[in-house]
Each structure stands twice: as C-alpha cells, then as structure tokens.
Amino acid sequence: MRLGMPDALDAPVINGGLPRGRHMLREAQYHAHESPARIERINADGNYLSYAPDKTGGPGMYIAAQPFSINHSYFEVEIIDMGRDAKISVGVVNQRYPLSKPPGFSCYSLGYQVDGQVCKNNRIDQYATKCCVGDRVGCGVKLDRKVNLREFHGACVPVFFTVNGKEVGTVLMPVPAGGLYPSVSLGSEGEEVQLLIDSAMFSGSYADDLMNVDTHEDEWSRLQDIRLNGSVLEYCGRGKSLIDVGLAQARFPLNTTCHYFEIEIVDPGESCYIAIGLARKNYPRHRHPGWDEGSIAYHADDGKIFLGSGLGDPFGPSCKKG
Helix, strand or coil: EEEEEECCHHHHHHCCCCCCCCCCCCCCCCCCCCCEEEEECCCECEEEEEEECCCCCCCCEEEECCCCCCCCCCCEEEEEEEECCCCCCEEEECCCCCCCCCCCCCCCCCCECCCCEEEEEEEEECCCCCCCCCEEEEEEEECHHHHHHHHHCCCEEEEEECCCEEEEEEEECCCCCCCCCCEECCCCCEEEEEEECCCCHHHHHHHHHHHHHHHHHHHHHECEEEECCCCCECCCCCCCCCCEEEEEEEEECCCCCCCEEEEEECCCCCCCCCEEECCCCCCCCCCCCCCCCCCCEECCCCCEECCCCCEEECCCCCCCCC
C-alpha cells in the first residue's frame, strides 16, 4: 500500500488485517549490491544467488552485513531452481557464524529448510510447509519498536518464517552478542534464489540516523503491526482473528493546509481488509477505523462507510489492486 499525502500528513489512520495467515500489503523487491556481506560458495549476480561448489563440498552461505533491526526486520527469497537435492534454507545466525554450516547447525542460529524442516542449534525443532519452484520463503524477527538488538544480548525474541507471505512457524531465539543476522544457504548443484530484501541490510550501507529520514518514520505517531518501507505500509500482524489489526496513525491532525491524503493498493491480499479514514488520537490499536466512537473510515473490501459503529452503510465501490 503506497501513500500519496501532503507534506505534513497527519490525523488520518490507515489499517489492514486478515482473518488468517500473514499478509504483506506490498512485496518489496530490491537488488543486492557489492558489499561486505559474508559470502562463501555463492555466485551473486545482482539479487540472484546460485550455488558455486568447491572441493570441500560445503554449503553456499550468504550472511547479511547488518543484523536485524526495527527498520529491517524481515526478508524473503524466491526459489528459482531447487537444484539436485533441494538444500536451500533461510534463517538467522550470530555475528561470527561459520561459513561451513547452514543456518541452524551451530549455536545461536535457526534455519528453515525448503523440505519443511526447522533446525535450531543443530537439532530439528518442528516440521512445516514444503516448498517448490516459485515459492517465496521469508524470515523475520518480531521486535518492539524500542528494542535495539545489538544491546539485547541474552533475551529471547520471536523469529518467524513465512511461505508465500503466510506465517508457518515461530521460534523463540536468544539474541547473541552483536545481534541476529539474516542468512541464506544453498547446498546442491543448480540451486538458485532471488533475494527480495532491503539491499541496505546486506550491503551494510545504512546508518540509523539516515534510516529515520528514508523511512518517513517521523510522520507517524503509531505503527501497530505495520512495517514501514519508505512510503509503503505493510501489514505484519498474525492475521488470525478480528483483533489482529494493523494500525498506522499519523502524527498530526488534518488542517486547512493539509486536508487530503490517499493511498494506492499495491497488493489487496486475500480479502482486501484495508480501511482509510480519520480517528481520535487515542483510538484503540486493534480496531479498524470507523468501528469505534471518534472515527470514520472507508473500507476497501465492501465499499462501505463506517462511522463509530461496526455496521457500515453502502457508500462506494469495493477496491482492488491499483
């Protein structure tokens, strides 16, 4: 969902959520740059990674230059080729993780393998969805917006995995010194994936002070289960019930100078449960705008207008992508 707002956008609220599964309102595709990322037995061609075996027969490893953070808490790969043995995995590792082992096969690491296994600290913890060519496999960390993972040593955070945008499992993971780093592993001839990731995370080119400018974060007073990528809002909640609502509320109210804003639906998700409107400053975090007193909103799924009530009135057309 891309925003189109006046420079001093504000008081409006935007919100999204699904009854089940995980949904991203936009799939952000980026290109990996030449970088200080740690790479072994991998050919990197733009944002495409392929296995490049050597005499050791070890796995191909690609580890990000930067750990997960509030602004960079999720990444995906798309499977281009499963190769001979389908040994592709994504996950998180520690700062000094060996390049001779896939994620999950050493301490302070966790990996999701495309055969459906989740490996943690060299043991299988659970089984999940198997993948095939064309599937998108993602990994992310659920963070409080005040958490700095570099200073969170010893505490546990939820690490989740997704297949085609839907969450398939969550594992609590202790945070090692230096933080948790995204990683991709390839293990047999012919394997190839495309990175769908913020290139800054893998190139090590960002700085916290610059990221605040790039992400437009200062324009929002509240982001509940919403991930902000520039002017794009992505729903990152559980999406399993009516209270799993993502809410983005602007920092300032509308005024005579800045009295209009709009959004573009980049991905409507499963049911297009997207709402746009106005709400009071202390509006409940887990309610769609328009459902509670002190709010009004247009709901994209059914074209109804809601004014402080769970019952909407016909108003306009339902919406779709674009």
